């Protein structure tokens with residue numbers, strides 16, 4: 692069972708992802724991505740979907756034209772876990 696990040700471990704993980712914002716209501720992290728157009732945005736989503744399926748860890752997200760908004764949180768832990776941090780890093784590397 693995956694566990695929620697706590698204390699210093701959580702603080703360090705959040706500090707290591709400066710482009711992501713902690714979302715306290717869901718205890719997740721969010722980031723908004725902007726692209727030249729819809730095709731680029733959807734291509735990015737396709738790449739993220741492949742990563743997410745491999746990791747068995749899935750984003751909550753929405754897309755409007757050239758923008759993709761992502762929230763990462765761990766349902767199985769009821770909040771932020773290392774899985775969210777790892778997926779955020781992998782997503783950042785794609786952008």
Ligand SMILES: C[C@H](O)[C@H](O)[C@H]1CNC2=NC(N)=NC(=O)C2=N1
Nearest residue numbers: 747748749750764765766767768
């Ligand atoms: C059974 C399966 O491993 C789980 O339901 C996975 C799937 N994807 C998931 N994605 C996210 N974001 N959180 C989870 O807890 C989660 N759990």
